[in-house]
C-alpha cells in the first residue's frame with residue numbers, strides 16, 4: 001500500500017504519526033511510505049532519518065495527500081486539508097467526530113474512510129490508542145503541579161517531597177484510572193503524601209496492592225473530598241465517565257475551603273473537567289487563578305512533550321496501521337473487532353453510533369453492527 005505521513009498543521013501540534021522505526025516496519029511488509037518534509041522535526045526526527053529508513057520525503061502536504069492510499073496522522077484534518085482528501089482514501093488518526101459537526105460533514109462529503117484512534121476498542125472495553133496519551137498526561141500532571149506550587153508561579157511555595165525534617169506536600173488524585181495511577185506514581189516517587197480517590201472498590205483494592213506506602217486509597221464521595229481538599233497542596237482531576245461529561249466533584253463554593261496557593265491540575269478538562277471552575281487553557285497560557293487557587297487546565301497536555309508523546313502514540317498505533325496496510329481496511333476490520341470499532345465514516349455513511357447520534361444523522365447499522 002502507498003502510505004502518506006503529512007506534517008501536522010494544527011496549532012502547536014509537534015507530534016508525527018510514524019517514526020523512522022515505523023517506516024522501516026512498513027517497508028519490511030512491502031509498503032511504500034511518503035513523508036512530508038520536516039514532518040518529524042518537532043519530535044526529533046530529521047528528514048534524513050526517514051530517508052535512511054526507506055521513506056520518500058516529499059516537499060508539500062499536497063504531494064503527500066495526492067499520492068497516498070492511506071494517510072496516517074495524529075490530529076483530525078483541519079479545514080485547509082479537506083480539499084486534499086480523495087474519495088476512498090483511508091485516514092487513520094484521532095478524529096473526535098462527536099465534537100465537530102463540520103468535520104463529520106466534510107468527511108462524509110469527501111467519501112473518505114475514517115478510522116478513528118479514539119474508538120479503537122479492545123474486548124475488555126479499554127481504548128488502546130487513548131491509553132498512551134493518558135499515561136503521558138498523568139505523569140505530566142505532577143511535573144506541572146510541582147512547578148506551579150512554587151511561589152513565583154503563585155503557588156503555596158512548597159516542595160512536593162519536602163526535605164529531611166520537613167514534611168512533604170499532600171497530593172489528592174481524583175480518579176484512579178490511567179491518568180490517576182500515573183499521577184499518583186509520580187507524586188509518590190517524588191516523596192509526596194498521596195491520596196487517590198475512586199468510586200470503584202475493586203480499583204481501590206488493586207491500587208492499594210501496587211502503590212508504595214506513601215499512597216493511600218479512599219472512596220470518592222462528597223464528604224471525603226470536602227475534608228481532603230482542606231489541606232491538599234496539589235489536586236489532580238482524573239475522573240472519567242465514558243461518553244459523559246465529567247462530574248463536578250469540586251464546586252465553585254468549595255474553593256474557599258482550600259488554602260491559598262493550592263494548585264489544581266484538571267486533566268479531565270477535555271471532558272468538561274471535574275472541578276467546576278476549570279475551563280480549557282493552552283500551553284501558551286496554561287493557568288488562571290480563581291479565589292487564590294491556581295488552575296492548570298490544558299486540554300492537550302501531551303502536546304508539550306512531543307518527543308515522548310510521539311513514541312508513546314506510535315508504539316500503540318503501528319501494529320494497527322500495519323494490519324490496515326497489509327490487508328486493506330475492509331479485510332482488516334472484518335478480521336479484527338478492535339479495528340472495526342474504530343470505523344467512524346466510510347462510503348459517505350456514518351458507521352459509529354455515537355457520531356450519528358451526536359449530529360442526528362443516519363447510522364448505517366448494516367456495515368457497522370459491531371459498533372452498535
Ligand SMILES: NC(=O)c1ccc[n+]([C@@H]2O[C@H](COP(=O)([O-])OP(=O)(O)OC[C@H]3O[C@@H](n4cnc5c(N)ncnc54)[C@H](O)[C@@H]3O)[C@@H](O)[C@H]2O)c1
Nearest residue numbers: 134137175176177178179198199220239240268299300301
Ligand atoms: N488534558 C489532557 O491533555 C488529557 C490527556 C489524556 C487524557 N485526558 C482525560 O483524562 C481523563 C481521565 O482519563 P483516564 O484515561 O485516566 O480514564 P480512566 O477511565 O482510565 O479512569 C477514570 C477513572 O475515574 C473514576 N471515576 C469515575 N467517576 C468518579 C468519581 N465520581 N470519583 C472518583 N473517581 C471516579 C473511574 O472509576 C476510573 O477509575 C479523561 O477525561 C481523559 O479524556 C486528558
